[in-house]
Amino acid sequence: MSDASGSPRLDLGPLAAAARRSLNGDNPGEVGTRLPPLVDHHVHLMLVGVGAFAGSGLSGVVDLGAPLPVVAAARGIGMPRVDFAGWFLTAPGGYPTGRPWAVEGCVREVAAETGEERWTLAHPAETAVSELHSFGASVVKVALNLDAGPVFDRPTLDAIVAAAHERGLPVVAHVEGDGMTRLAVEAGVDVLAHTPFTEAVDDDLVARAAAAGQRWISTLHIHGHGAPSDDLERAVDNLRRFRAAGGRVLYGTDLGNGDQPVGVNAGELAALARAGLGASELLAALADPWPRDERVDAVATFVPGPPPERLDDVPAWLAAAVVVPAEELDPVDDSAAA
Structure with a gap:
């Protein structure tokens, strides 16, 4: 498809539609683009605060590590809607135990299986x-950070994964250190909280992860926050190959880790584009309702003004998104938004 000048229009995919934001009175409203609700799939409310998202372009967040009272308070804020893991589950003395940012009550150490549990x-x-499930957790988070302390042995990790899956909860793993991605894949972990960044994941393992339906949350921008870094290069390369193998990518920023904007992070999207995601794939990663099966339909995302003409312009364009009631947006002829 081309715009009014005859130039090819950037393909934003099926999630984007021209729309007018209708206002009361004589104002005819502003033309822009309607998108589904947008989600940051990795945040830490204990570090940024439960009210930080007011006025942001996000309709949902997934908290991947916080004390239960923090997420209990967050469930009552209305928007964005909050899904959460609750505690980091870790081996005794394992990551993030002892980290200065690890707020008291955000970690639960799980003892290894001894054979006496019968x-x-x-x-x-x-x-x-079981306790996380009873509290209303949406996912279970495990720490597999060999660079920062002990990690679960395979029987204990298997027990966590089995218990979570019996309750319909996906398991998310923080993997860091040699062999930790392999451990997560072989144990049936559903999602990686970060694209692997400390090791180059071999092609066979990347293909296994993608074939198993594992999802990877991006969190690329935290590696240097826009400056070059070895961790960033490894993560971008790993994610590029995972995406090429058919892996499902989720947008996530690890908000609370360093200085990052609250809302849609243009730096994260630019890094995702470096990893090979096109415009429609960026939107799909942002609008994926995971860990829910369906999107919230009462709200939508509106980006005012004409849509971008180049992939390089998509991150800044999306950073201008706002959350609006779905009823405020009316469809318009596609040519009207050109």
């Missing part, structure tokens, strides 16, 4: 997952 009501892994 004499008790439940393995510690089963107990921890």
